[in-house]
Amino acid sequence: MATTAQDRPDRNIAPADEDAGIAFAALETSGPDGASAADKVAETIIRGIRSGAFVPGQHLVEHDLTRRLGISRGSLREALKHLAAAGIVTLNRFRGAYISTLDRKSVLDLLQTLEPLCRLAAHLAAQHCDSDEKACELQEAAALVEESHRQRNRAEYLEMRRQFYFTLVDIGGNRELERVMPLSRTDLFRAQIEVIQTEKQRQLHASGYGKIARAVASRDPRAAERAVQKHFANTRKTISELPEHAFPSSV
């Protein structure tokens, strides 16, 4: 399964050492104090991926991260283990942690897996959208996604997108969905393609959330599922149109 050459992230990783320094400048671990240090580190790394500070294929050296994040190796390893379980980083025994890379098939597999879960989430949300307050909350989340899109703020766009799905699942009331849905993993390929896709594709994707929110607010589960289905069809079409160099080869 591993490609012929050992990992050659020469294209992905910025060769300049000092370049990584500025990336960590903004990585101040800010989070709810209720979370453990490892959780905060994991959240920081995910934010780094969304913002582009970490790119797929990048090697995460323990000593570097512990120094820059100001935590111990144990806590960092807990965080890396957590991220590896979620599929965001891949651990190679004695060779370290790397930001996971998704090739075209992995992305399509991910979409194929995510779609029925999102359909279920939308279905449940439409069923449980009895109070206008929740419908309003969801539409506001969709508005925030589109707002971030207009501002060209990639990191916030991905964060708001995650928040939208979170709200959708929350309204549905199925706690297991929240645990299972691989939202963080989608951040990986979203962060990859966000800088490659055309403006029209970006626009199409951003508008999908408003449509889903409206369909859910109409309290028609079937319509909500159809909206999700259409959104995924659009995403698949976008991916089919992307050039091959958008996807790293190595896994």
Added chain:
Amino acid sequence: MATTAQDRPDRNIAPADEDAGIAFAALETSGPDGASAADKVAETIIRGIRSGAFVPGQHLVEHDLTRRLGISRGSLREALKHLAAAGIVTLNRFRGAYISTLDRKSVLDLLQTLEPLCRLAAHLAAQHCDSDEKACELQEAAALVEESHRQRNRAEYLEMRRQFYFTLVDIGGNRELERVMPLSRTDLFRAQIEVIQTEKQRQLHASGYGKIARAVASRDPRAAERAVQKHFANTRKTISELPEHAFPSSV
């Protein structure tokens, strides 16, 4: 290779006996199979749940486990973190790790989430079942489930059941499914209800896997999905018939 004197857990906490004949050939995609100590501990705890050595709600004290499993606290905490991400144990800050408990709603939520994933898995498996070899492998996995059922070997039954799903997903070829599907979490409630449900319910559940395997082998994706749907409907019916005391109250 040579097991040092350290990583030798002299005996597990339960009368686990010598059921290590499984030697399942998983983990082929993750490259270096070298299971870390934390992974082995996590697997041991999951087996303990399947065998009944650990019961939902049980408090896992770090000092106890490190002594009994012969590992360090750091490795144990990694394992607990991993299990917590999978929903098998619940971590309470400063209060420790507990085997997760599933009330009736959680079980129904879990089934609701798992069903579309299993339908997708069956659908893909039916599509990709072009070689007879794979169909045979799946039917053999189903036969092993029923064999364990006849032998009243609960731990092996659950292990074979997991193996069946693993085979199903593997034939389908969607790698993301394997990561997302919350199989270990289902072991939790399976282990709970396995001792409570009636013989007829147990029989019904065990026969479902053979039906799914046959439907997949027929290479009819629709029929495979229907078989999964029916299997889940049966499980839901069984759960609706269970008394309330089958489900712990606290979460």
Added chain:
DNA sequence: CTGGACGAAATCGTCGGACACTTTTACGAC
């Protein structure tokens, strides 16, 4: 000049101890 053996550096996996903090429990006063 090439290629393989050798060894040093880098990095990871695991362990044990240490201290701060929180929760739980035990105990004595009222």
Added chain:
DNA sequence: GTCGTAAAAGTGTCCGACGATTTCGTCCAG
């Protein structure tokens, strides 16, 4: 019996250490 406090238990985090493995540079034979 109730309440407050102190001890005990248990967890969260960090540090240092050692062994294992990979990686890479060096050196010598052909």
